Amino acid sequence: ITLKMTRLDINNYATRKSFVQGMLDLALLTANAAQLKYLLSVGEAHPFYTILFSLIISSISLQVVQAIIIIILVLVLNINKTEEQNKSNIVNNVLMCISIVSVVINIIISAFDMRNEVLRK
Numbered sequence: 001i002t003l004k005m006t007r008l009d010i011n012n013y014a015t016r017k018s019f020v021q022g023m024l025d026l027a028l029l030t031a032n033a034a035q036l037k038y039l040l041s042v043g044e045a046h047p048f049y050t051i052l053f054s055l056i057i058s059s060i061s062l063q064v065v066q067a068i069i070i071i072i073l074v075l076v077l078n079i080n081k082t083e084e085q086n087k088s089n090i091v092n093n094v095l096m097c098i099s100i101v102s103v104v105i106n107i108i109i110s111a112f113d114m115r116n117e118v119l120r121k
Contacts, residue, residue, distance in 0.1 A: 021070065021099075028106065029063050032056055035109060048112045055109050062102045069095050 036056045039046060046052065069091060079088045 019074075025063050025066055025070075028102070029060065032059050032063070032106070032109075036060070052109060052112050055105050055112075059102055059105045059109065062098055062105070066095060066098050066102070069098070 035052075039049065039052050039056065043049065073088065073091050073095065077084050077088045077091065079085050
């Protein structure tokens, strides 16, 4: 058996990575939409209505910004071109920072999301 060594196409790898990240973001967006639907159905009876509403809207907004950045990264920039590698790196770092902020916001949302507490009252 001979193994054929193929050169890694970094642009193809980055495209696939961005696509998978986009699918994970879609799952998070779906969860945020369900949380928003629940929160709006309970209304201001929820003890943390205002803060949860703000956090969920912030999370959804960040996810939309992430999607736009991913589209730019995938369609506009080609990391195989030396002159675009620095731009790609900057865009990727911005994307990573937005992802971290989004995760932190969703952790906070999870801490305040008390469905059972509201239903018991």
